Amino acid sequence: MQQKQEQLHKSTLQVFIITQIACFGGFLYGYVISELTIVYDQLAIAFGVDKYKDNQIYNEETPDDYTSEFHNLKTICTVFMPIGALVSSYIGKFIINKMGRRQYMMLSDIIMITGCAIAMISNLYSFLVARFILGYAVGMNTAVVPLYVKEMSPVSISGLTGSIFQININLGIILSICISLGLNQVVSNSTPVQGIWRLIIVFPAIFSTLRLLGLIFYSRTDTPFYYFSRGMVDQGTEVLKSIYKEEYVEEIKQTMTQTNDGDDGVQDQNQEKNTASYKRRLLVGVCIQFFCQMTGINAVIQFSNNIFGLVTSNYTTINYLTLSSNIFLMFAAFLGSSLSVKFGRKVILQGGYLSCSILLLTFGIIAFFNVKDYVGLQVVSIIIIFIFYACFNCSIGPVTWIFNSDIVKEEGMSYGVLSNWFGNIVSTLINLNSIIQINFLVFGGFSTVGLLFITKFVLETKDKTYPEIQRIYAAGKDGEKQELLDN
Incomplete structure (x- = not known):
C-alpha cells in the first residue's frame, strides 16, 4: 500500500x-x-x-x-x-x-x-x-x-x-x-x-x-x-x-x-481491433462522446444568453455575466479532475448525467412559462444555469475526454471525436427548433439514456494501465468485479 x-x-x-x-x-x-x-x-x-x-x-x-x-x-x-x-x-x-x-x-x-x-x-x-x-x-x-x-x-x-x-x-x-x-x-x-x-x-x-x-x-x-x-x-x-x-x-x-494476453511487446493495432475488448471499448468511447454533446450544453449556453438579456439590455453587462459563467465553468472543470482522481471516472459520469437530466427537465418546465414576465423565474433560471454548468464541467465535460483517452488509442480516439462532432451538429440542428421547452425535454431524455448506458457498459479505469483496461473490458463486468476483489 x-x-x-x-x-x-x-x-x-x-x-x-x-x-x-x-x-x-x-x-x-x-x-x-x-x-x-x-x-x-x-x-x-x-x-x-x-x-x-x-x-x-x-x-x-x-x-x-x-x-x-x-x-x-x-x-x-x-x-x-x-x-x-x-x-x-x-x-x-x-x-x-x-x-x-x-x-x-x-x-x-x-x-x-x-x-x-x-x-x-x-x-x-x-x-x-x-x-x-x-x-x-x-x-x-x-x-x-x-x-x-x-x-x-x-x-x-x-x-x-x-x-x-x-x-x-x-x-x-x-x-x-x-x-x-x-x-x-x-x-x-x-x-x-x-x-x-x-x-x-x-x-x-x-x-x-x-x-x-x-x-x-x-x-x-x-x-x-x-x-x-x-x-x-x-x-x-x-x-x-x-x-x-x-x-x-x-x-x-x-x-x-x-x-492483454500477457505477452511482451505492445499489441499490434490491427490485431487488437479484432478482440472483444477493443470492440467494447470502441463502442463505449463513441457513445459517451455522442452523449456528451447531447446533454444540451450548447442549448443551455444559448438559453443563458437569452436569460441574461432579460435581466439587462446593456451589452457590456450581458458580456460580463457570460464571462463570469465561463470562468465558473473553468474552475468547475478543475474541480471535476480532482473528483475523478478521488472517486473514479464512472461514478463522476453517473453523477453528472443524473444531475444534468434533472436540470434539463427543470429547464424544460421553466421554458413553458413566459420568463420575461416573471423576475423570480429569471433569478431561478440563472441559479439553475450555474448549477448546470457546475455539474457538467465537474463531470461530463472533462471526464469524457479523460475516460476516452483511457480506453482507446489512435483510431478509437478518432472515432470518438468523430462522434463528438457529429453530436455537436445534431444538437445544433435540434436547437434550430424555436420551441425551446421541447428541446430541453429531448436533451433531458438523451441525458437519461446516457446515464443508463454508463451504468450498464462503462467500467472503471481509475489508476489502471492500458493493458489492465484491455483485460477488464475483455472480461466485461466479471473482470471489473475481479479487479475490485483483487484490490
Missing part, C-alpha cells in the same frame, strides 16, 4: 508543462468556436450584408429585427467549422499513428496558421474555406491532444492532467469574451470597417506559433506508447527515463509493453 502512494515520476511540474504545451490545442478549440460572436457585425459590413430589416438599429434588438441575409451569414460561417472538424476526425485515424502524436500536433498548428492567413482575404468564399480549415485543425487537436496527454502522464496524475484540456477550452472562450468587452460595437450598417475583425480572426495563429515553438524546442519527443508501438524501444525507454525515476523505469516499461 505504501509503494502505491510513492511518486514514481521525477517532477509533476515537468509533466504539467509538457501537458500545457499540448493543451494549447484546447485553447484554440475554445477560441475558434466562440470568436465569430465578436465579429458577426463587422463581417456583415465586410461582405456587404445588411443586418437590420429597415436599415436602422434598435435599443433592444431581437433576432426578428435581422435580415434573412444576416441570419444566413451567421449560419454558414458557424457550420463550416464543425464540418471541417468532422472531416479531420475521420481522416485522423489513418494518420495519427503513422505521423506520431507530436508531429500531428505540429501539422495542426501549420494548418491553423494557414487558415488564419486565408481568413484575412475580404471575400466570403475565402472566409468559408478558412473556417473549414480552422475547423479541420480544431478537429485534429481534439483527436490527438487528449491521447498525447494521457500517454505522457503518470497514472497517478492522469486525471489532473487530463482536465487541463477542458480548462484550456474554457480559457479560449474566456479570452474571446474579454476581447469583445474591449471592442467598440458597430452602431449602424453605415459604420466603416476598421479591420478589427482581422485581428480577432488571426489571433489563433499566435498561439499556434507558440505551441509549434514549444513542441520544437521543449517537448522534443513523442510518447513512450507511440515509440513502443512502432518497435522503437530505445526511444521509448529514453522518454520514460526523462519522466520517471530511474529505479522505476524498467518496471513501468514492462507494464506499458505488456498486452
Whole structure:
C-alpha cells in the first residue's frame, strides 16, 4: 500500500508543462468556436450584408429585427467549422499513428496558421474555406491532444492532467469574451470597417506559433506508447527515463509493453481491433462522446444568453455575466479532475448525467412559462444555469475526454471525436427548433439514456494501465468485479 502512494515520476511540474504545451490545442478549440460572436457585425459590413430589416438599429434588438441575409451569414460561417472538424476526425485515424502524436500536433498548428492567413482575404468564399480549415485543425487537436496527454502522464496524475484540456477550452472562450468587452460595437450598417475583425480572426495563429515553438524546442519527443508501438524501444525507454525515476523505469516499461494476453511487446493495432475488448471499448468511447454533446450544453449556453438579456439590455453587462459563467465553468472543470482522481471516472459520469437530466427537465418546465414576465423565474433560471454548468464541467465535460483517452488509442480516439462532432451538429440542428421547452425535454431524455448506458457498459479505469483496461473490458463486468476483489 505504501509503494502505491510513492511518486514514481521525477517532477509533476515537468509533466504539467509538457501537458500545457499540448493543451494549447484546447485553447484554440475554445477560441475558434466562440470568436465569430465578436465579429458577426463587422463581417456583415465586410461582405456587404445588411443586418437590420429597415436599415436602422434598435435599443433592444431581437433576432426578428435581422435580415434573412444576416441570419444566413451567421449560419454558414458557424457550420463550416464543425464540418471541417468532422472531416479531420475521420481522416485522423489513418494518420495519427503513422505521423506520431507530436508531429500531428505540429501539422495542426501549420494548418491553423494557414487558415488564419486565408481568413484575412475580404471575400466570403475565402472566409468559408478558412473556417473549414480552422475547423479541420480544431478537429485534429481534439483527436490527438487528449491521447498525447494521457500517454505522457503518470497514472497517478492522469486525471489532473487530463482536465487541463477542458480548462484550456474554457480559457479560449474566456479570452474571446474579454476581447469583445474591449471592442467598440458597430452602431449602424453605415459604420466603416476598421479591420478589427482581422485581428480577432488571426489571433489563433499566435498561439499556434507558440505551441509549434514549444513542441520544437521543449517537448522534443513523442510518447513512450507511440515509440513502443512502432518497435522503437530505445526511444521509448529514453522518454520514460526523462519522466520517471530511474529505479522505476524498467518496471513501468514492462507494464506499458505488456498486452492483454500477457505477452511482451505492445499489441499490434490491427490485431487488437479484432478482440472483444477493443470492440467494447470502441463502442463505449463513441457513445459517451455522442452523449456528451447531447446533454444540451450548447442549448443551455444559448438559453443563458437569452436569460441574461432579460435581466439587462446593456451589452457590456450581458458580456460580463457570460464571462463570469465561463470562468465558473473553468474552475468547475478543475474541480471535476480532482473528483475523478478521488472517486473514479464512472461514478463522476453517473453523477453528472443524473444531475444534468434533472436540470434539463427543470429547464424544460421553466421554458413553458413566459420568463420575461416573471423576475423570480429569471433569478431561478440563472441559479439553475450555474448549477448546470457546475455539474457538467465537474463531470461530463472533462471526464469524457479523460475516460476516452483511457480506453482507446489512435483510431478509437478518432472515432470518438468523430462522434463528438457529429453530436455537436445534431444538437445544433435540434436547437434550430424555436420551441425551446421541447428541446430541453429531448436533451433531458438523451441525458437519461446516457446515464443508463454508463451504468450498464462503462467500467472503471481509475489508476489502471492500458493493458489492465484491455483485460477488464475483455472480461466485461466479471473482470471489473475481479479487479475490485483483487484490490
